[in-house]
Structures are given as C-alpha cells and as structure tokens.
Amino acid sequence: MQKFAVFTGSCQSLPVVQYLLQTNQLACVVLVDGQPNPDLMQLQQWLKQQNITTLPYSKNGDDALLSQLDRLAVNCGVVYLFRHKIRKPLMQYFNGELMNIHPSPLPEYRGPQPLYWQLRNGETLTKLTMHQVTQELDCGDIACDVEIDIHPFDTIQCLYQKTSQALLHLISQYCELKQNNQLALCKQTTEYTKLAPALQPSDLVVNWSTCNTSDIVNMAKAGNLDRFCAQLIFRQSTFQLLQASKVECVLKGITPGTIIELGLKSGLIVKTHDGAVKLDILGATQGCFDGYRFALLFGLEPGLVFDNDVAVNSR
C-alpha cells in the first residue's frame, strides 16, 4: 500500500494532490517554509477544507518532519514546485521512493527556470518528467514522463496551464506503473546542451546588439504577464514587451534597435540584426497598448533608437 506525501508550495500541484486523494493514496502535504504568498495561502485553505493533513517543512532540520512522516506511515513522496533542496535525511527516509517533477525533457534544462528558458529558446515540445530525487538537483533516474506540445504562440502562462493538465497524466501513469510493478527507472543520458538557470535582471533586457529577431519574440512570450517580463529601454525609461512578431526587412546599414516604421496598420517596427520585429504589445505604468498607440503616446518615432542598457552617457 502506497502512502504519499506531496511536497509543494503552490496550487499548481493540486492535480497531484487530488489524484492521490481520490485514489486513497494521500497521507499528507508538506508545505514550504517561508513567507506566505497568495498562492500558498490559497493552497492551505483548500487543503484545510478537504481535511488533508499538512506538515510544515523546516529550513532548520528534518527531524520533526521525519517522525511525523513515520507516524503517518508515509512511504512515497512527490516533490513539485517546492523551493527547498531536499536534504540527505529526508532522501534516506524515502529510500529511493521520493520523486521530483521537472517540466523539461531531462537532462535538458536542468535548473530553476525550465519553462522560461524553453520558451526563450523557441522549443516546440517539452516534457513533464518524474525523476528520483538525488543529491544533485534534477539529475536522478527517470520514472516516466508526459509530452507537452508548445504552440508557437504559447506564453509562459499557457505553459503553466498545460503542465498543470499534464500533471494528472503523469501522476496516474506513475502510480499505475508502480502498482503493476512495471516501474523501471532509467538513467539520464550524460549529454545535454541547455540549462535553465535562475534569471538575472540583465537576462530580461532586450539587447539589440546581441539579440536576433526570434530571441526577442521568444523573450516576450517567455515573460508575458510574469515577473520575468521582457524589458525595453528607451531614453533611460524601461517598458515591458508583452508580445512581438517577426517581420521581413531588406533595409541595409541600419543599427539594430532603430525604429524603422510606424503605422496604424503596420504597427511599430524595429530593426534587428537579422530582419525586423514588430512590437505588438507594450506595457508601462500607464497601461498596456499596442505598439502604434504606445509610440504615439510616448514619442517613439521611426529614426529613433532603443538603448541596450540604462548606462548614462556622461560626456
């Protein structure tokens, strides 16, 4: 008989919790240790309504948690959107039965921001991967996975939603394999090309001298309406870029970042290295606007150039 503990801090894990609850395999939910946020509070409230046992995780040590898990006879664990690195005692407690869910085709995109970087690199397919928790993050053997198709227009919010739907398939697949004793853990291949590191502020700024058209289009998608929103700099002011599209351009000798066209129908178009990009939707503290209206309101005109950073020229 499997008794699961789910380690999480977000409502996005609910499909897993619900599935385990309905199949009578849920023992408890272990909640992150940290400042409450709306997502976490909503999760707590829901768990309370469902009379689900919750255990607090402590940054300071696992002893208390371990004895409580033991008391509940927990023998399996699933970790998803849990901000802490699992320590050795907890790993030993589960003896290989603690799984983490990572939204990437591992070993590609190991790290804290897999969905963001996959969008940014223009990937068209991803996976939700269930793998063993090991000392080294995102490196454990793979139990099973579910493919997720990435639409060319998907934003990060779209992917959050899609992964949430795929979660149910993943957890049910995992449990069935386990019940039927068909689970075969598979080592991750040693070769990989891309990582998903934490984001630095400079990662979010569109640098016209280094980014090509698809980079900019993808940055906008990857950050859309998120705290990782892509940023544009114009005359020392920062704006958000929420959506951009590639357009053809044959002009030569124009510095990337130069606005080359503005029109009601054609929109706001900026030269890039390898063509041009239409800035479809822009955000500022004043609101969200299409490129055309934004340009007319804030004085952006063909012939003017976006900056690459906020450095002030002091001469």
Added chain:
Amino acid sequence: MEKQQAEHGPVLDYAEPRVDELLKHSIRTQLESLLKAKLTTGQRQQVLQKSFTDAMTLVLSDTKIEHSTLLKAFEAMYDQAVQSMALAQLSEELLTKQYVSASGLIMSPHNCKHTIKDVYRIQGYARGLDRAIHSKLKHNDSVTILYPACGPFAPLLLPLLSYYKESKKFTNKQVKVILVDVHPGAILALTQLVEDLQLSEYILRIEEADATEYKPSESIDILVLEAMQHGFTKEGQLSIAKHLVQFLTIDGLMIPQNVSVRGMMVVGETEFNQQWKQAQYSHSLNVNNEAQQDRVELGEILSINKSTLLNMQELELQDGVKVIPASKIKLPSGVKDMGKRILAIYAHIDTFADEGVEQYDSGVTHPRPDMTFYIDAKPKDIEHTHFVAHSGDMVQFYYQLSGLPGFVPVKL
C-alpha cells in the same frame, strides 16, 4: 450647395470636417478659431492666402524685420495651413505613417506640418529662390521648378508663389512647378493646400513618387530641395539630389547651390548650453564669441553642389551598404582637453547668391553631437561600437547612403 449657403449669408459650409482625432488634438486651437470665425470657404481661403503673402513680404523685404514679427507671421501661416490640412481629411493611417525607406526617413504629415514654422530656413530658401527665379527669367520666358520631397505644405515654394500671384510679380506662364512627394498623406494635404491657395495655375503636376527614382519628362531649370536633418543625417537629401541633378538643364540651378558639412570638436556644455544662456533665440547672429573661439574646427567633411554631385563615386561595402567617400581629416594635436570634447557636425547651406541658412538658424543647420566618436578618450562602456582615435590620426569620413544616412569615420 456651397453657393446656396453663401446666399444665406456667411454660413460655415464645412461646419463638421471629419478631422481625425489625433490631428484634432494637436491643432485644437486652430480648429476652434476656424469654427468660431464662421467663414465661407472663399473667406477662409483669403485669410490663408494673406497669411502666406504676408510672411513672404516680410521675408523678402530688405529692411531688418524683428524676430517676433517674423515669428507671428509664420505662426499665422502655420495656423492657416493646418486648417487646410484638416479639411483634406487624411485618415489616421495616412496622417501618422512614418518609415525608414531605402534612401532615408519618410516623415509623417503629422510630424512634417511644423516645418512651415521654421522661419530662417524658409527665409534663406525663399530669398535665394526669388533671386534665382529672377536671374533665370532675365534670359528666359519661363522657368520650370522641381521641388521633390516637398512635404504636405511645400513651404519653400508655395508661400513664394502666393506672393508672386498676389503681387502679380510672375505669372503662371513664367513659373511652372512640379511638386513631388512619396507620402500619399502629404500628397492629399498638398493638393488641398494648392487648391485653397488657388495656385493650381502655377502647378504643372503634383506627383506621388519616390524622388530618388522619379524621372521628370521636362528639363528642369531649378531644383529646390531640403530633405535633411541636423548633421546632414537621416533624410535622403544626398540620394535625391544625386539622382535628380541629371535632369537639370546645363545652366540649371540647384537650390541650395552648395551645402557645406563641417565637423568640429566642442565641449558640449560650452557649445550647447553656456553659449545660449543669454541668447533670446537660436540663430547664427546670436552665437557667443567665446564659445565660438573654444571650438576646435576639423574643417569641411563634405560639400554638396552640382559639380560634386555629378562626380560622386559610390562604393559598395561588403554588407551591401553604399557609401560616398568624404574628406580625409588629420585630427589636430596639442589640444589639451581633447578627451573631453565631442564631435559635432553641422551644415552650412548656401541657397543662392549670398542667401543661405547658417549654423543655428534652423533645426537643419543645428550642430549635431555625435556621442560615439572619441579622441584621446576611452568609451565608458565597451559594448557599443564606438569610434576611438588619437590626436594626429588621419580619419577618412564616409557618407553612408542607407535608410538613415549619415557620416561614418574610419581610421586610416
């Protein structure tokens, strides 16, 4: 319809022109006064024509006119011109469309409309043109003038034509004009303005065409052109002139007869700030002696006239960009504060005879600081593609004929 209303007294026969919201917003005062005045079309046209001839009478006068008087006259001309533009009923699309073409920036009519207030540029051109037309008509019965990239108001010529018509100085038999602009919005506004000014008799054609490709069927006696921004950048003046100069008659005139583009190393604060602390307005007569003496002149970088245009060699760079070799300049040595100075490029325009537009007379002759050019100094951030040189170096300037033309320095 128009007549009927006129019979019932002064009725506003265009009471509710369908003016685009954006235009309405930017010319609200002019529209309000238009509505308040309750003029008939004929009366409005008269006021418009008068404002144009008044401005030209001042500009062509040989006695010195107060700056404020000129300003007022040009402001009146602008007010009337934008009312005419409002009646041309440009769609928002046509009003605001602006883009970089292969040969230069194509400004929207919305942004172009202000150039008719540029007093001393129009003065320098109108006076030069007037003298050029006079000199041509001394030996010829008529003169054909081509004005490419004329914009929605063709301000270098239409006021002068208004003045000729009103003063009966020259008739449509003597002066024939071809107006060319690539922007359909400019063409619409221009057509309305020519009609409102009742100048159609002088106008051979209004052509919607790219001036770098346009081929006039008649030979041209005078080519009048102003399509540049400060530092001789951004707009297609050179490409347009280079293409159209071939259609001039042997003794045809180009107005401006010469544009001399010069470079200097200045202390930004002195040149652009201190110099103007006491001045009432920006003009070559108001420059400050000390500031002028503080400049380190680099000399002429390029001169554009009929003969240099006919001899210009285009080079094509690897990336397909065309350039024209300009001057080779030896950077001066022994200037102590060279590292603190910035390059500024400015144009001096000789329209005709001794008429012209000097530095600071207009936005187009305003020196343009170039923050990417460093002598004896290191750029603050290494990411940008800056030009770095030392005192005494030889620098070859090129003029890049791209969608945003301008100078490119190369160290020899």
